[in-house]
Amino acid sequence: MNLHTSSTTTNDETEKDVKKEIPVEIERITGVSFPIKLTDGKELKAIGLRKKHVFGLSLKIYSFGIYTDNQKLMGVLKSSKSISEHSSSKAMKKMYKMVVDSAHLAHILILGILGEATADIKLTPGSEIEITCLPGYVLETKVCGKVVNKFESETLCKAYIYMYLRDDPLDKEAKENFGMSLISLS
Numbered sequence: 001m002n003l004h005t006s007s008t009t010t011n012d013e014t015e016k017d018v019k020k021e022i023p024v025e026i027e028r029i030t031g032v033s034f035p036i037k038l039t040d041g042k043e044l045k046a047i048g049l050r051k052k053h054v055f056g057l058s059l060k061i062y063s064f065g066i067y068t069d070n071q072k073l074m075g076v077l078k079s080s081k082s083i084s085e086h087s088s089s090k091a092m093k094k095m096y097k098m099v100v101d102s103a104h105l106a107h108i109l110i111l112g113i114l115g116e117a118t119a120d121i122k123l124t125p126g127s128e129i130e131i132t133c134l135p136g137y138v139l140e141t142k143v144c145g146k147v148v149n150k151f152e153s154e155t156l157c158k159a160y161i162y163m164y165l166r167d168d169p170l171d172k173e174a175k176e177n178f179g180m181s182l183i184s185l186s
Helices: 069-076 088-099 152-167 172-186
Strands: 003-011 016-026 033-035 042-052 055-070 105-111 131-133 140-142 148-150
Touching: 033 042, 055 069, 055 172, 069 088, 069 172, 088 152, 105 152, 105 172, 131 152, 140 152, 148 172, 152 172
Parallel strands: none
Antiparallel strands: 003 016, 016 033, 042 055, 055 105, 105 131, 131 140, 140 148
């Protein structure tokens, strides 16, 4: 991980400016930075880049970060007695499946999206989209910090996480880095 820091200025109750250094990891191709830890305690496990290939061109669509709650994830991993050979590909596939099946453990943060317009939301380059699978299989979407959609569907939550952890993921290196973080937790 390439760790950097980003400064933020906040106002406390006495209205004094306070500078706070936030460690970040920078996606190497786009230069987009992701905080190592979110305000809810979830930690960055992998970053990647979603690309689309059109007419022989490789377009960079967005950068993404995969975050998890380490305590909850460790609980799920430890509940499986069959994961003892962490180096085998069969054990890795089982760990990925456990994360997909417990979709509420993962949080995907999308940054640096190409600008597009929808009926009520204008996405400009650099817009932030957070997609979280909440307990109860509720898929919540936030755009620039504002909740724009909540949809309850176990199938949709699992499918969303699966895009990032399937055999042919959106970014193979990000999936491998996420897998290494799973090994270190279990």
